Amino acid sequence: MTDxxxxxxxxxxxxxxxxxxxxxxxxxxxxxGCEVIYLGLRQTTENVVAVVEQEDADAVGLSMHNAQHxxxxxxxxxxxxxxxxxxxxxxxxxxxxxxxxxxxxxxxxVILGPGTSAEDVVRSxxxxxxxxx
Amino acid sequence: MKRDSQTPVELFDAAITGQRHAIGRLLSLVxxxxxxxxxxxxxxxxxxxxxxxxxxxxxxxxxxSSLLSQLLKVIVAAGFRPAVIAVDPSSxxxxxxxxxxxxxxxxxxxxxxxxxxxxxGHSGGLALAVPGAVRVLDAVGFxxxxxxxxxxxxxxxxxxxxxxxxxxxxxxxxxxxxxxxxAGLLEVADIFVVNKSDLPGSNDARRDLELMLDLSHMTGQxxxxxxxxxxxxxxxxxxxxxxELWSAIxxxxxxxxxxxxxxxxxxxxxxxxxxxxxxxxxxxALDNELASEQGAxxxxxxxxxxxxxxxxxxxxxxxxxxxx
Numbered sequence: 001m002t003d004x005x006x007x008x009x010x011x012x013x014x015x016x017x018x019x020x021x022x023x024x025x026x027x028x029x030x031x032x033g034c035e036v037i038y039l040g041l042r043q044t045t046e047n048v049v050a051v052v053e054q055e056d057a058d059a060v061g062l063s064m065h066n067a068q069h070x071x072x073x074x075x076x077x078x079x080x081x082x083x084x085x086x087x088x089x090x091x092x093x094x095x096x097x098x099x100x101x102x103x104x105x106x107x108x109x110v111i112l113g114p115g116t117s118a119e120d121v122v123r124s125x126x127x128x129x130x131x132x133x
Numbered sequence: 134m135k136r137d138s139q140t141p142v143e144l145f146d147a148a149i150t151g152q153r154h155a156i157g158r159l160l161s162l163v164x165x166x167x168x169x170x171x172x173x174x175x176x177x178x179x180x181x182x183x184x185x186x187x188x189x190x191x192x193x194x195x196x197x198s199s200l201l202s203q204l205l206k207v208i209v210a211a212g213f214r215p216a217v218i219a220v221d222p223s224s225x226x227x228x229x230x231x232x233x234x235x236x237x238x239x240x241x242x243x244x245x246x247x248x249x250x251x252x253x254g255h256s257g258g259l260a261l262a263v264p265g266a267v268r269v270l271d272a273v274g275f276x277x278x279x280x281x282x283x284x285x286x287x288x289x290x291x292x293x294x295x296x297x298x299x300x301x302x303x304x305x306x307x308x309x310x311x312x313x314x315x316a317g318l319l320e321v322a323d324i325f326v327v328n329k330s331d332l333p334g335s336n337d338a339r340r341d342l343e344l345m346l347d348l349s350h351m352t353g354q355x356x357x358x359x360x361x362x363x364x365x366x367x368x369x370x371x372x373x374x375x376x377e378l379w380s381a382i383x384x385x386x387x388x389x390x391x392x393x394x395x396x397x398x399x400x401x402x403x404x405x406x407x408x409x410x411x412x413x414x415x416x417x418a419l420d421n422e423l424a425s426e427q428g429a430x431x432x433x434x435x436x437x438x439x440x441x442x443x444x445x446x447x448x449x450x451x452x453x454x455x456x457x
Contacts, residue, residue, distance in 0.1 A: 004165060005228060005251070030229035035251045038233045051235065054246055056157035085154065 006129050008059040008090075011039040011048050013076065016066035021093060021114075025061060025121060032122040045072070045079040052085055058129045059109075064093040074106035081107070088128035092116070141172040148273045153246065156273055160248050163265035166258065170265055177272035182399070184271035185386055188293030190284040190318065191302030196328040196369055197281055198237035200302060203367075203375035208277065209244050211379065216246040216275035218266050220259065220282040220289060223251040234281060246275060252289070260409035263292040264402070277382075284318045294321035295402040297395065298385045300378070302326045303342065305334035319345065320354075322362050324381045326374065330366040339364055358392045418453045427452065 010026050012019060019041055026036045037055050039048070048060060062076060069091065077089050088109035095103065095111055103111060109128040112121060139147070139155075141162060147155035159177075162169040189197050201217065208215045219234035232249035248266065252259050263280060270278045280296060282289040293299055301322035319325075319342075327338045342364050349355045356362075363381050367374025389395040422428045428449065435445040 004161075005230075005253075026231055030224065030231050031227050033227045033229045035223075035230045035232060035249075037249055038231055038236060040236045050153065051247075053153035054157050054248055055232075056154070056161040083154075 006034045006059065006125065007037060007055060007057045008034055008061055008125060008129075009037045009039060009048060009051050009055065009057045010061045010063070011043040011051075012041050012063050012065075013043050013045060013048070013072045014066055014068050015042065016064065016068070017041060018065040018093075019063070021065075022061075022063040025063070025092060028118045028121050029061075029125060032118075032125075034125070045076045048076065049079050049083050049085065052080065052087055053083065057087060058132075059088050059090060059125060061090045061092065061125070064091065064095065067094075069093070069095050070099055070102065073103055073108050077107040086132055088132055090125060090128055092121075141169070141176060145173070145176045145273075148269070151273075156246065156269065157248070159269050160250075160266050163269060164250065164253070164262050166261060170261070173269060174265055177268040181268040181271035184267075184275060185277040185298070185382075186267055186271075186296045186402075187277050187279045187382060188296030188299040189279060189281045189302065190290060190293040190299070190321075191326075191328075192304070192307070193283050195302045195304050196367075197283075197302050198234045199369035200326060200328055200367055200375070200378070201234075201279065201281055202238045203369050203372045204279075204378055205238065205245055206372070207375045207379045213277065214244050214275055215277050215279060216270040217248070217279045217281060218263060218270070219247060219249045220263070220280065220292075221249060221251055222283065223253050228253070246270065259288050260292060261406070261413060264295075264406045290318060290321065291405065295398075295405050297389060297398055298323045298382050300324045300326060300382075302328050303338055304329050305332045305338045307338070308341075323385050324362055324378065325364040326367050326378060327364060328367050328369065328374075330368045330374065331370065335366060339366065358388070358394070360388060415453065419449070422449055422453050 008029060010022055012022060026038050029036050037051060037057060039051060052060060060076065060080065062073060064073065073089065073091050080087050080089065090110045090112065091103065091108050092112045095113060100111055110124045112124060139158070141159065144155045144158050148159055159173050162173050189201060191197050205215055219232070221230055221232045221234060223230040230251035232251060234249060235247060238247060250262060250266065267278050267280070280293055282293045284290055299321050301318055303325060305327065325342050327335050346361055365374050365377050365381060367378060389398065423432065431445050431448050434440045435442060
Protein backbone atom coordinates (compact mmCIF):
# COMPACT_ATOMS: atom_id res chain seq x y z
CA MET A 1 0.00 0.00 0.00
CA THR A 2 2.18 2.83 -1.24
CA ASP A 3 -0.67 5.33 -0.77
CA UNK A 4 -0.78 4.81 3.00
CA UNK A 5 0.84 7.83 4.66
CA UNK A 6 3.91 7.36 6.86
CA UNK A 7 2.83 7.45 10.52
CA UNK A 8 5.49 8.83 12.83
CA UNK A 9 5.45 9.36 16.60
CA UNK A 10 7.23 12.54 17.74
CA UNK A 11 8.27 12.91 21.36
CA UNK A 12 10.72 14.35 23.81
CA UNK A 13 11.91 11.91 26.43
CA UNK A 14 12.61 12.87 30.01
CA UNK A 15 13.00 16.25 31.62
CA UNK A 16 13.38 18.56 28.65
CA UNK A 17 11.22 21.58 27.89
CA UNK A 18 12.54 22.61 24.48
CA UNK A 19 9.78 21.60 22.07
CA UNK A 20 10.05 24.33 19.47
CA UNK A 21 12.20 22.20 17.19
CA UNK A 22 9.92 19.20 17.53
CA UNK A 23 6.89 21.29 16.67
CA UNK A 24 8.68 22.56 13.58
CA UNK A 25 9.53 19.02 12.53
CA UNK A 26 5.89 18.01 13.11
CA UNK A 27 4.75 20.72 10.72
CA UNK A 28 7.43 19.85 8.14
CA UNK A 29 6.38 16.20 8.14
CA UNK A 30 2.69 17.05 8.08
CA UNK A 31 3.25 19.23 5.03
CA UNK A 32 5.13 16.34 3.41
CA GLY A 33 2.00 14.21 3.78
CA CYS A 34 2.90 12.27 6.93
CA GLU A 35 0.53 11.50 9.77
CA VAL A 36 2.29 12.84 12.85
CA ILE A 37 1.26 11.39 16.21
CA TYR A 38 2.46 14.20 18.40
CA LEU A 39 3.25 13.38 22.00
CA GLY A 40 5.34 16.40 22.93
CA LEU A 41 7.06 16.91 26.24
CA ARG A 42 8.09 14.69 29.16
CA GLN A 43 7.45 11.24 27.71
CA THR A 44 8.88 7.94 28.85
CA THR A 45 10.32 5.27 26.56
CA GLU A 46 7.65 2.86 27.88
CA ASN A 47 4.89 5.25 26.87
CA VAL A 48 6.40 5.74 23.40
CA VAL A 49 6.49 1.95 22.90
CA ALA A 50 2.82 1.67 23.90
CA VAL A 51 1.92 4.48 21.50
CA VAL A 52 3.88 2.93 18.61
CA GLU A 53 1.96 -0.31 19.16
CA GLN A 54 -1.47 1.29 19.44
CA GLU A 55 -0.92 3.67 16.55
CA ASP A 56 0.91 1.08 14.41
CA ALA A 57 3.52 3.75 13.70
CA ASP A 58 6.29 3.41 11.10
CA ALA A 59 8.92 5.52 12.87
CA VAL A 60 9.80 7.35 16.09
CA GLY A 61 11.29 10.83 16.07
CA LEU A 62 13.00 11.95 19.27
CA SER A 63 14.15 15.45 20.00
CA MET A 64 16.81 15.83 22.69
CA HIS A 65 18.12 19.00 24.25
CA ASN A 66 18.88 17.72 27.73
CA ALA A 67 22.26 16.06 27.15
CA GLN A 68 20.71 12.70 27.94
CA HIS A 69 20.91 11.44 24.37
CA UNK A 70 23.65 8.88 25.09
CA UNK A 71 21.40 7.27 27.71
CA UNK A 72 17.87 7.78 26.45
CA UNK A 73 18.23 7.31 22.67
CA UNK A 74 19.80 3.81 22.98
CA UNK A 75 17.19 3.01 25.65
CA UNK A 76 14.44 3.97 23.19
CA UNK A 77 15.97 1.75 20.47
CA UNK A 78 16.29 -1.13 22.94
CA UNK A 79 12.73 -0.72 24.31
CA UNK A 80 11.29 -0.89 20.78
CA UNK A 81 13.44 -3.92 19.92
CA UNK A 82 12.51 -5.85 23.01
CA UNK A 83 8.82 -5.18 22.27
CA UNK A 84 9.43 -6.78 18.86
CA UNK A 85 8.94 -3.53 16.98
CA UNK A 86 11.13 -3.01 13.92
CA UNK A 87 10.72 0.76 13.89
CA UNK A 88 13.53 3.24 13.13
CA UNK A 89 14.46 5.88 15.71
CA UNK A 90 15.31 9.26 14.23
CA UNK A 91 17.13 11.61 16.55
CA UNK A 92 17.08 15.39 16.39
CA UNK A 93 18.11 18.23 18.65
CA UNK A 94 21.55 18.95 20.05
CA UNK A 95 23.92 16.00 19.64
CA UNK A 96 27.67 16.74 19.79
CA UNK A 97 29.67 15.32 16.86
CA UNK A 98 31.76 13.05 19.09
CA UNK A 99 28.61 11.21 20.24
CA UNK A 100 27.27 10.42 16.76
CA UNK A 101 29.29 7.23 16.20
CA UNK A 102 28.22 5.72 19.52
CA UNK A 103 24.57 6.53 18.88
CA UNK A 104 24.60 5.07 15.38
CA UNK A 105 26.31 2.02 16.84
CA UNK A 106 23.48 1.66 19.38
CA UNK A 107 20.97 1.43 16.55
CA UNK A 108 19.73 5.00 16.03
CA UNK A 109 18.74 5.19 12.34
CA VAL A 110 19.46 8.85 11.55
CA ILE A 111 20.68 11.91 13.44
CA LEU A 112 19.43 15.28 12.24
CA GLY A 113 21.25 18.16 13.90
CA PRO A 114 20.51 21.88 13.96
CA GLY A 115 20.42 23.43 10.49
CA THR A 116 19.03 20.34 8.75
CA SER A 117 16.81 21.47 5.88
CA ALA A 118 13.14 20.56 5.70
CA GLU A 119 13.91 18.53 2.56
CA ASP A 120 16.55 16.52 4.42
CA VAL A 121 14.19 15.86 7.32
CA VAL A 122 11.55 14.46 4.97
CA ARG A 123 14.02 12.47 2.88
CA SER A 124 15.69 10.97 5.97
CA UNK A 125 12.37 9.88 7.44
CA UNK A 126 11.25 8.32 4.15
CA UNK A 127 14.55 6.48 3.73
CA UNK A 128 14.60 5.25 7.31
CA UNK A 129 11.07 3.89 6.97
CA UNK A 130 11.45 2.28 3.54
CA UNK A 131 14.77 0.66 4.45
CA UNK A 132 12.95 -1.35 7.14
CA UNK A 133 10.20 -2.72 4.94
CA MET B 134 5.71 -0.31 3.02
CA LYS B 135 4.33 -2.17 6.03
CA ARG B 136 5.63 -5.61 6.78
CA ASP B 137 2.54 -7.78 6.64
CA SER B 138 3.88 -11.09 7.70
CA GLN B 139 0.71 -11.88 9.65
CA THR B 140 -2.71 -12.56 8.16
CA PRO B 141 -5.80 -10.83 9.57
CA VAL B 142 -6.78 -14.12 11.26
CA GLU B 143 -3.40 -14.39 13.00
CA LEU B 144 -3.57 -10.74 14.00
CA PHE B 145 -7.06 -11.18 15.41
CA ASP B 146 -6.02 -14.24 17.41
CA ALA B 147 -3.17 -12.20 18.91
CA ALA B 148 -5.41 -9.16 19.40
CA ILE B 149 -7.99 -10.96 21.54
CA THR B 150 -5.21 -11.97 23.92
CA GLY B 151 -4.57 -8.24 24.40
CA GLN B 152 -1.46 -7.80 22.22
CA ARG B 153 -1.50 -4.07 21.57
CA HIS B 154 0.47 -4.12 18.34
CA ALA B 155 -1.83 -6.75 16.81
CA ILE B 156 -4.81 -4.52 17.63
CA GLY B 157 -2.93 -1.58 16.13
CA ARG B 158 -2.23 -3.53 12.93
CA LEU B 159 -5.89 -4.55 12.59
CA LEU B 160 -6.90 -0.90 12.92
CA SER B 161 -4.42 0.01 10.15
CA LEU B 162 -6.04 -2.58 7.89
CA VAL B 163 -9.44 -1.06 8.64
CA UNK B 164 -8.07 2.39 7.76
CA UNK B 165 -6.64 1.11 4.48
CA UNK B 166 -10.11 0.06 3.38
CA UNK B 167 -10.79 -2.35 0.55
CA UNK B 168 -10.26 -6.10 0.86
CA UNK B 169 -8.05 -5.88 3.95
CA UNK B 170 -10.74 -3.96 5.82
CA UNK B 171 -13.41 -6.39 4.64
CA UNK B 172 -11.38 -9.30 5.98
CA UNK B 173 -11.12 -7.63 9.40
CA UNK B 174 -14.82 -6.83 9.30
CA UNK B 175 -15.63 -10.49 8.63
CA UNK B 176 -13.64 -11.47 11.74
CA UNK B 177 -15.04 -8.85 14.07
CA UNK B 178 -18.64 -8.27 13.00
CA UNK B 179 -20.22 -11.18 14.85
CA UNK B 180 -18.07 -10.74 17.94
CA UNK B 181 -18.99 -7.08 18.36
CA UNK B 182 -22.06 -5.39 19.78
CA UNK B 183 -21.24 -5.65 23.48
CA UNK B 184 -19.43 -2.37 23.96
CA UNK B 185 -21.11 0.86 24.85
CA UNK B 186 -20.23 3.38 22.10
CA UNK B 187 -19.79 6.97 23.24
CA UNK B 188 -19.26 9.97 20.95
CA UNK B 189 -17.64 13.19 22.13
CA UNK B 190 -17.78 16.18 19.85
CA UNK B 191 -17.53 19.96 20.04
CA UNK B 192 -15.65 22.85 18.46
CA UNK B 193 -11.83 22.82 18.12
CA UNK B 194 -10.24 23.88 21.39
CA UNK B 195 -13.32 23.25 23.50
CA UNK B 196 -11.35 20.86 25.69
CA UNK B 197 -12.63 17.51 24.44
CA SER B 198 -9.31 15.70 24.87
CA SER B 199 -8.64 17.19 28.30
CA LEU B 200 -12.15 16.25 29.42
CA LEU B 201 -11.63 12.78 28.00
CA SER B 202 -8.38 12.45 29.95
CA GLN B 203 -10.31 13.06 33.19
CA LEU B 204 -13.21 10.86 32.11
CA LEU B 205 -10.88 7.95 31.30
CA LYS B 206 -9.54 7.99 34.87
CA VAL B 207 -13.10 7.69 36.20
CA ILE B 208 -13.96 4.93 33.73
CA VAL B 209 -10.83 2.90 34.55
CA ALA B 210 -11.42 3.38 38.29
CA ALA B 211 -14.97 2.03 37.77
CA GLY B 212 -13.41 -1.19 36.51
CA PHE B 213 -13.89 -0.74 32.78
CA ARG B 214 -11.37 -1.15 29.98
CA PRO B 215 -11.96 1.79 27.64
CA ALA B 216 -10.68 2.42 24.12
CA VAL B 217 -10.58 5.75 22.31
CA ILE B 218 -10.73 6.58 18.61
CA ALA B 219 -9.47 10.15 18.29
CA VAL B 220 -10.20 11.67 14.90
CA ASP B 221 -8.22 14.66 13.64
CA PRO B 222 -8.37 16.33 10.24
CA SER B 223 -5.96 15.61 7.38
CA SER B 224 -4.73 18.58 5.37
CA UNK B 225 -6.73 18.80 2.15
CA UNK B 226 -3.60 20.18 0.46
CA UNK B 227 -0.93 17.68 1.46
CA UNK B 228 -2.83 14.76 2.98
CA UNK B 229 -0.68 15.02 6.09
CA UNK B 230 -2.03 15.40 9.60
CA UNK B 231 -0.97 16.31 13.09
CA UNK B 232 -2.72 13.93 15.43
CA UNK B 233 -2.39 15.76 18.70
CA UNK B 234 -5.11 14.41 20.96
CA UNK B 235 -2.66 12.26 22.89
CA UNK B 236 -0.87 15.37 24.15
CA UNK B 237 -3.84 16.09 26.42
CA UNK B 238 -4.75 12.54 27.28
CA UNK B 239 -2.79 11.36 30.24
CA UNK B 240 -3.21 7.62 29.80
CA UNK B 241 -0.07 6.04 31.09
CA UNK B 242 -2.15 3.21 32.50
CA UNK B 243 -2.08 0.19 30.23
CA UNK B 244 -5.80 -0.51 30.47
CA UNK B 245 -6.69 2.23 28.00
CA UNK B 246 -6.16 1.84 24.26
CA UNK B 247 -6.01 5.01 22.17
CA UNK B 248 -5.88 5.20 18.39
CA UNK B 249 -5.56 8.43 16.40
CA UNK B 250 -7.27 8.43 13.01
CA UNK B 251 -6.76 11.10 10.35
CA UNK B 252 -9.70 11.93 8.10
CA UNK B 253 -7.50 11.20 5.03
CA GLY B 254 -9.79 13.22 2.76
CA HIS B 255 -11.06 10.45 0.54
CA SER B 256 -14.82 10.41 0.18
CA GLY B 257 -16.61 8.44 2.83
CA GLY B 258 -13.34 7.04 4.16
CA LEU B 259 -13.95 8.17 7.71
CA ALA B 260 -17.58 7.05 7.64
CA LEU B 261 -16.32 3.53 6.91
CA ALA B 262 -13.13 3.51 8.97
CA VAL B 263 -14.71 4.59 12.26
CA PRO B 264 -17.44 1.92 12.46
CA GLY B 265 -14.83 -0.65 11.39
CA ALA B 266 -12.44 0.50 14.10
CA VAL B 267 -15.23 0.45 16.71
CA ARG B 268 -15.95 -3.17 15.76
CA VAL B 269 -12.31 -4.18 16.19
CA LEU B 270 -12.00 -2.57 19.62
CA ASP B 271 -15.38 -3.97 20.71
CA ALA B 272 -14.56 -7.47 19.46
CA VAL B 273 -11.22 -7.62 21.27
CA GLY B 274 -12.92 -6.72 24.54
CA PHE B 275 -12.79 -2.98 25.09
CA UNK B 276 -15.78 -1.33 26.69
CA UNK B 277 -16.72 1.48 26.34
CA UNK B 278 -15.42 2.55 22.93
CA UNK B 279 -15.21 6.34 22.76
CA UNK B 280 -15.09 8.30 19.50
CA UNK B 281 -13.72 11.83 19.73
CA UNK B 282 -14.20 14.18 16.76
CA UNK B 283 -14.11 17.87 16.06
CA UNK B 284 -17.69 18.98 15.53
CA UNK B 285 -17.10 20.36 12.07
CA UNK B 286 -17.90 18.54 8.85
CA UNK B 287 -20.98 16.43 8.33
CA UNK B 288 -19.15 13.11 8.34
CA UNK B 289 -17.46 13.87 11.67
CA UNK B 290 -20.76 14.88 13.24
CA UNK B 291 -22.47 11.82 11.75
CA UNK B 292 -20.00 9.26 13.06
CA UNK B 293 -20.14 10.76 16.52
CA UNK B 294 -23.90 11.22 16.50
CA UNK B 295 -24.37 7.56 15.60
CA UNK B 296 -22.93 6.51 18.96
CA UNK B 297 -25.13 5.06 21.70
CA UNK B 298 -24.53 8.19 23.74
CA UNK B 299 -23.42 11.48 22.19
CA UNK B 300 -21.77 14.16 24.30
CA UNK B 301 -21.51 17.72 22.99
CA UNK B 302 -18.89 19.92 24.62
CA UNK B 303 -19.61 23.65 24.75
CA UNK B 304 -17.66 26.54 26.25
CA UNK B 305 -18.48 29.84 27.92
CA UNK B 306 -18.34 32.88 25.69
CA UNK B 307 -19.16 31.22 22.40
CA UNK B 308 -22.43 32.98 21.75
CA UNK B 309 -25.86 33.68 23.13
CA UNK B 310 -29.17 31.83 23.15
CA UNK B 311 -29.70 32.57 19.47
CA UNK B 312 -26.49 30.74 18.57
CA UNK B 313 -27.60 27.85 20.75
CA UNK B 314 -30.81 27.59 18.75
CA UNK B 315 -29.14 27.38 15.38
CA ALA B 316 -29.62 23.95 13.90
CA GLY B 317 -26.78 21.49 13.88
CA LEU B 318 -24.37 20.17 16.45
CA LEU B 319 -26.45 20.85 19.55
CA GLU B 320 -29.38 18.80 18.27
CA VAL B 321 -27.43 15.55 18.40
CA ALA B 322 -26.55 15.79 22.10
CA ASP B 323 -27.67 13.23 24.66
CA ILE B 324 -25.53 14.98 27.26
CA PHE B 325 -24.11 18.51 27.29
CA VAL B 326 -20.90 19.54 28.95
CA VAL B 327 -20.10 23.19 29.62
CA ASN B 328 -16.35 22.79 29.76
CA LYS B 329 -13.85 25.28 31.20
CA SER B 330 -16.53 26.11 33.74
CA ASP B 331 -14.03 28.18 35.73
CA LEU B 332 -14.15 30.84 33.02
CA PRO B 333 -16.52 33.82 33.26
CA GLY B 334 -19.81 33.28 31.47
CA SER B 335 -20.12 29.57 32.16
CA ASN B 336 -23.46 30.04 33.92
CA ASP B 337 -24.68 32.09 30.95
CA ALA B 338 -23.68 29.24 28.64
CA ARG B 339 -25.59 26.84 30.84
CA ARG B 340 -28.66 29.10 30.90
CA ASP B 341 -28.59 29.41 27.08
CA LEU B 342 -28.50 25.64 26.70
CA GLU B 343 -31.36 25.28 29.22
CA LEU B 344 -33.39 27.83 27.24
CA MET B 345 -32.70 25.96 24.04
CA LEU B 346 -33.90 22.72 25.66
CA ASP B 347 -37.02 24.52 26.95
CA LEU B 348 -37.81 25.54 23.39
CA SER B 349 -37.16 22.01 22.12
CA HIS B 350 -39.78 20.88 24.63
CA MET B 351 -42.24 23.53 23.45
CA THR B 352 -41.85 22.69 19.77
CA GLY B 353 -41.96 18.95 20.37
CA GLN B 354 -38.40 18.42 19.16
CA UNK B 355 -37.30 16.74 22.36
CA UNK B 356 -36.61 13.03 22.67
CA UNK B 357 -39.77 10.96 22.13
CA UNK B 358 -39.49 9.60 25.69
CA UNK B 359 -39.43 13.14 27.07
CA UNK B 360 -35.89 12.75 28.33
CA UNK B 361 -34.09 16.04 28.69
CA UNK B 362 -30.31 16.01 28.07
CA UNK B 363 -28.48 16.91 31.28
CA UNK B 364 -25.98 19.78 31.30
CA UNK B 365 -22.79 19.08 33.18
CA UNK B 366 -20.33 21.75 34.28
CA UNK B 367 -16.75 20.54 33.95
CA UNK B 368 -13.29 21.91 34.51
CA UNK B 369 -10.46 19.69 33.36
CA UNK B 370 -7.82 21.66 35.27
CA UNK B 371 -9.16 20.25 38.52
CA UNK B 372 -10.99 17.28 37.05
CA UNK B 373 -14.41 18.41 38.21
CA UNK B 374 -17.41 17.18 36.27
CA UNK B 375 -15.79 13.96 35.05
CA UNK B 376 -17.49 11.74 37.65
CA GLU B 377 -20.85 13.44 36.99
CA LEU B 378 -20.33 12.94 33.27
CA TRP B 379 -19.69 9.22 33.71
CA SER B 380 -22.85 8.89 35.87
CA ALA B 381 -24.82 10.68 33.16
CA ILE B 382 -23.41 8.33 30.50
CA UNK B 383 -24.34 5.26 32.55
CA UNK B 384 -27.79 6.71 33.23
CA UNK B 385 -28.34 7.38 29.54
CA UNK B 386 -27.26 3.84 28.72
CA UNK B 387 -29.83 2.50 31.18
CA UNK B 388 -32.45 4.82 29.74
CA UNK B 389 -31.75 3.48 26.23
CA UNK B 390 -32.21 -0.08 27.44
CA UNK B 391 -35.31 0.70 29.54
CA UNK B 392 -37.04 2.44 26.63
CA UNK B 393 -35.94 -0.13 24.00
CA UNK B 394 -34.12 2.63 22.14
CA UNK B 395 -30.79 0.86 22.16
CA UNK B 396 -31.74 -1.54 19.37
CA UNK B 397 -33.26 1.25 17.28
CA UNK B 398 -30.10 3.31 17.68
CA UNK B 399 -27.86 0.44 16.72
CA UNK B 400 -30.02 -0.46 13.75
CA UNK B 401 -29.79 3.17 12.64
CA UNK B 402 -26.01 2.97 12.98
CA UNK B 403 -25.87 -0.16 10.82
CA UNK B 404 -28.08 1.53 8.26
CA UNK B 405 -25.83 4.62 8.22
CA UNK B 406 -22.80 2.42 7.61
CA UNK B 407 -24.59 0.54 4.86
CA UNK B 408 -25.50 3.83 3.19
CA UNK B 409 -21.87 4.98 3.44
CA UNK B 410 -20.59 1.77 1.91
CA UNK B 411 -23.03 1.83 -0.98
CA UNK B 412 -22.54 5.53 -1.68
CA UNK B 413 -18.78 5.04 -1.53
CA UNK B 414 -19.00 2.26 -4.12
CA UNK B 415 -21.33 4.34 -6.29
CA UNK B 416 -19.00 7.32 -6.09
CA UNK B 417 -16.13 5.13 -7.26
CA ALA B 418 -18.28 3.94 -10.15
CA LEU B 419 -19.15 7.55 -10.93
CA ASP B 420 -15.50 8.60 -10.98
CA ASN B 421 -14.67 5.69 -13.29
CA GLU B 422 -17.54 6.60 -15.58
CA LEU B 423 -16.51 10.25 -15.75
CA ALA B 424 -12.94 9.21 -16.53
CA SER B 425 -14.08 6.95 -19.38
CA GLU B 426 -14.33 8.03 -23.03
CA GLN B 427 -18.12 8.01 -23.03
CA GLY B 428 -18.16 9.95 -19.78
CA ALA B 429 -15.82 12.55 -21.25
CA UNK B 430 -18.17 12.88 -24.27
CA UNK B 431 -21.07 13.65 -21.95
CA UNK B 432 -18.99 16.20 -20.04
CA UNK B 433 -17.89 17.80 -23.34
CA UNK B 434 -21.48 17.96 -24.56
CA UNK B 435 -22.44 19.65 -21.31
CA UNK B 436 -19.61 22.20 -21.53
CA UNK B 437 -20.59 23.03 -25.14
CA UNK B 438 -24.15 23.52 -23.93
CA UNK B 439 -25.45 20.89 -26.32
CA UNK B 440 -27.18 19.11 -23.43
CA UNK B 441 -28.51 20.40 -20.11
CA UNK B 442 -27.05 19.45 -16.71
CA UNK B 443 -30.09 17.30 -15.98
CA UNK B 444 -29.76 15.48 -19.33
CA UNK B 445 -26.07 14.94 -18.65
CA UNK B 446 -26.72 13.52 -15.20
CA UNK B 447 -29.47 11.21 -16.50
CA UNK B 448 -27.07 9.86 -19.13
CA UNK B 449 -24.33 9.32 -16.52
CA UNK B 450 -26.71 7.73 -14.00
CA UNK B 451 -27.99 5.36 -16.67
CA UNK B 452 -24.43 4.29 -17.38
CA UNK B 453 -23.34 4.03 -13.72
CA UNK B 454 -26.25 1.93 -12.52
CA UNK B 455 -27.01 0.13 -15.77
CA UNK B 456 -27.86 -3.50 -15.24
CA UNK B 457 -25.91 -5.58 -17.71
